[in-house]
Amino acid sequence: MAKPLELIKVEDLTICESTAQMITKARKDGVELFFDRAQAMKPCPIGEQSACCKHCSMGPCRMNVNSPYDRVGVCGATIDTIVARNFGRMVAAGTAAHTDHGMAMLELFRDVINGKVKDFSIKDPIKLLEIATSLDIPTEGRDLKAVALDLYQELERTYTQVDGEIPMMKRVPPKTLELWRAAGIVPRGAMREIMEMMHRTAMGVDQDYENITKQISRTALADGWGGSMVSTDISDILFGTPSPVEIECDMGVLKEDQVNIIVHGHEPILLEAMIISAADPVLQGMAKDAGAKGLNLVGMCCSGLDVMSRHGLPHAGNFSSTEAVLVTGAIDAMTVDIQCIKQDLKKVADFYDTPFITTNYRAKIEGALHIQLDEHEPLKCTDEIIIKAITRFKTRKKPIQIPRKIARGVHGFSFEYINYMLGGSFRGSFTPLNENIINGRIRGVAGVVGCTNPRSKHDYSHVELVKELIKHDVLVLQTGCSQMALAKAGLTGPGAAALAGPGLAEVCETVGMPPVLGLGACVDNSRILIAASEMVKVGGLGDSLADLPAAGCAPEWMSEKAIAIGHYFVASGIYVVFGHTFPMTKGTKFEKHLFEDLEKQGFGKWAFADDPREMARLMIAHIDKKRQQLGIDKTRERVLSDMADRRGLDASA
Numbered sequence: 001m002a003k004p005l006e007l008i009k010v011e012d013l014t015i016c017e018s019t020a021q022m023i024t025k026a027r028k029d030g031v032e033l034f035f036d037r038a039q040a041m042k043p044c045p046i047g048e049q050s051a052c053c054k055h056c057s058m059g060p061c062r063m064n065v066n067s068p069y070d071r072v073g074v075c076g077a078t079i080d081t082i083v084a085r086n087f088g089r090m091v092a093a094g095t096a097a098h099t100d101h102g103m104a105m106l107e108l109f110r111d112v113i114n115g116k117v118k119d120f121s122i123k124d125p126i127k128l129l130e131i132a133t134s135l136d137i138p139t140e141g142r143d144l145k146a147v148a149l150d151l152y153q154e155l156e157r158t159y160t161q162v163d164g165e166i167p168m169m170k171r172v173p174p175k176t177l178e179l180w181r182a183a184g185i186v187p188r189g190a191m192r193e194i195m196e197m198m199h200r201t202a203m204g205v206d207q208d209y210e211n212i213t214k215q216i217s218r219t220a221l222a223d224g225w226g227g228s229m230v231s232t233d234i235s236d237i238l239f240g241t242p243s244p245v246e247i248e249c250d251m252g253v254l255k256e257d258q259v260n261i262i263v264h265g266h267e268p269i270l271l272e273a274m275i276i277s278a279a280d281p282v283l284q285g286m287a288k289d290a291g292a293k294g295l296n297l298v299g300m301c302c303s304g305l306d307v308m309s310r311h312g313l314p315h316a317g318n319f320s321s322t323e324a325v326l327v328t329g330a331i332d333a334m335t336v337d338i339q340c341i342k343q344d345l346k347k348v349a350d351f352y353d354t355p356f357i358t359t360n361y362r363a364k365i366e367g368a369l370h371i372q373l374d375e376h377e378p379l380k381c382t383d384e385i386i387i388k389a390i391t392r393f394k395t396r397k398k399p400i401q402i403p404r405k406i407a408r409g410v411h412g413f414s415f416e417y418i419n420y421m422l423g424g425s426f427r428g429s430f431t432p433l434n435e436n437i438i439n440g441r442i443r444g445v446a447g448v449v450g451c452t453n454p455r456s457k458h459d460y461s462h463v464e465l466v467k468e469l470i471k472h473d474v475l476v477l478q479t480g481c482s483q484m485a486l487a488k489a490g491l492t493g494p495g496a497a498a499l500a501g502p503g504l505a506e507v508c509e510t511v512g513m514p515p516v517l518g519l520g521a522c523v524d525n526s527r528i529l530i531a532a533s534e535m536v537k538v539g540g541l542g543d544s545l546a547d548l549p550a551a552g553c554a555p556e557w558m559s560e561k562a563i564a565i566g567h568y569f570v571a572s573g574i575y576v577v578f579g580h581t582f583p584m585t586k587g588t589k590f591e592k593h594l595f596e597d598l599e600k601q602g603f604g605k606w607a608f609a610d611d612p613r614e615m616a617r618l619m620i621a622h623i624d625k626k627r628q629q630l631g632i633d634k635t636r637e638r639v640l641s642d643m644a645d646r647r648g649l650d651a652s653a
């Protein structure tokens with residue numbers, strides 16, 4: 001049995017006040033949450049360093065983490081082979097998740113153009129034409145449907161192609177692509193790369209960690225520049241490209257007098273269909289008849305982030321709050337699709353009499369009610385969910401306690417919008433961003449992304465890291481659970497500029513943007529790749545992605561998807577720091593390969609740190625190193641002393 005739960009202080013588990021209140025309530029109610037299980041379940045010290053192999057039944061083979069070279073597996077596999085293979089399989093799994101999601105979006109796109117799906121249509125034809133043009137598909141004088149069908153055919157290759165380069169390689173800066181070609185890591189199709197990764201990491205196949213790393217890179221690139229990128233672009237085409245809008249978030253968005261429905265998962269179709277259903281006057285009438293003031297649709301995790309800026313929908317919180325939100329007792333239905341859905345949500349939902357509904361055939365949960373969402377008639381599923389929620393509202397029995405906190409912030413900074421915001425409506429351009437980096441007002445750009453994890457104080461590292469970065473004039477781009485951590489902490493509004501360094505604050509004021517830009521869900525990390533490529537294209541900051549004064553971080557990661565994302569940034573040339581833990585045996589050649597050698601070969605590299613200030617220090621040191629290599633380190637000193645002088649003058653005036 002676990003130790004009495006009261007022993008773990010709530011303030012050590014999370015900095016999110018709402019989640020903290022709900023952990024306390026859950027403990028009183030006798031409901032176990034993953035925070036407490038994480039304390040009770042000590043990680044295996046060998047597994048934690050990824051030093052075991054169970055790829056065949058001659059094992060499992062456990063290595064000695066204190067002296068990794070003192071033994072080999074029964075088959076003779078060395079520690080480097082074992083850790084590299086495990087890492088490769090994490091990347092394969094993460095890539096599979098993003099690409100399978102992307103492929104589902106692409107199929108939806110095909111069926112929308114073919115007229116087989118009638119509830120959705122093409123919302124952003126301009127983006128459709130832009131993407132088609134970027135892939136050399138003729139658009140002049142052609143019917144939109146014909147272009148769309150060609151685009152579908154072309155993008156299908158991202159997944160199914162057996163040989164040749166995937167279409168999005170046309171968007172990679174030439175010098176970066178040259179490096180990948182020379183290294184033999186340009187992805188063919190995601191299915192092929194994932195298959196080969198799994199094959200090569202099976203017993204007795206690839207047993208050279210450097211060679212395994214090449215396939216790891218190739219697979220990860222099939223995610224970032226393939227599955228994820230297509231998913232983002234198709235979602236924008238179908239549902240609209242996001243532009244900034246003020247969003248309310250945190251658990252205070254729940255309403256005691258309304259039917260509260262949480263949509264949690266990853267594919268935007270479920271939430272988009274829920275929005276259509278919730279606008280149905282018949283269902284609204286039913287809610288009124290049940291005594292509710294209305295239907296309150298609320299997103300959580302990535303699907304919430306994906307959809308909120310397209311519709312101004314409120315967001316209740318990130319991965320670590322999905323059980324906590326049920327503890328309010330105010331949720332009349334929680335509906336989920338795929339990914340990051342904890343199995344115990346079902347148990348917690350049962351305790352609070354909340355209907356818990358799975359909707360995707362790929363992700364059922366034992367004991368949970370399954371209502372399949374058929375994309376040809378999605379409203380059948382979502383109407384039924386709303387009716388279930390209304391019934392639960394009518395028969396609410398458990399006491400309700402809703403945390404009051406609501407934070408307001410601006411989200412929805414797509415690549416297209418950033419371009420427009422910086423360059424103006426007539427000629428969108430990244431030139432002002434590059435100029436401000438070159439003149440030193442902005443020191444560099446950081447992507448802070450990824451999960452939360454109950455083994456690391458919830459939201460803490462995200463918030464502290466981002467504060468530290470903006471204080472040092474680093475512009476921060478965000479996605480995923482990280483974006484929601486900052487949103488709840490109030491750092492996604494223009495007010496956050498007050499916490500930025502003088503140079504960044506000045507740019508934010510001039511452009512009218514916050515120093516922390518929320519770009520959306522985890523698949524939308526592809527927006528960061530496109531923005532970075534645009535920075536290279538505009539000029540003045542080197543010729544490849546590896547030249548940019550930029551860095552990435554997932555400070556509280558937990559999912560295999562995060563490892564796939566981290567590695568596609570590394571393979572693209574970016575320095576990536578992961579926090580809290582890393583699936584690596586210390587002191588191995590494979591560790592040196594990922595943490596040092598890759599950079600020497602022209603890629604980015606991995607790093608690890610436990611403390612958010614240390615993460616910031618590493619990222620800033622890397623940004624400064626790149627500035628120096630670009631010869632723009634001096635400009636920054638000048639601009640800062642100029643600003644200090646000006647402030648001195650202002651003060652004396």
Ligand code: NFS
Pocket residue numbers: 301302318319339340450451452479480481482521522558559561562
């Ligand atoms: Ni991405 Fe992490 Fe999950 Fe989204 Fe959140 S946990 S890797 S941010 S919801 S995928």
Ligand code: SF4
Pocket residue numbers: 053054055056057058059060061073074075076077082203204
């Ligand atoms: Fe052990 Fe080798 Fe089998 Fe892995 S593949 S379990 S190291 S014998």
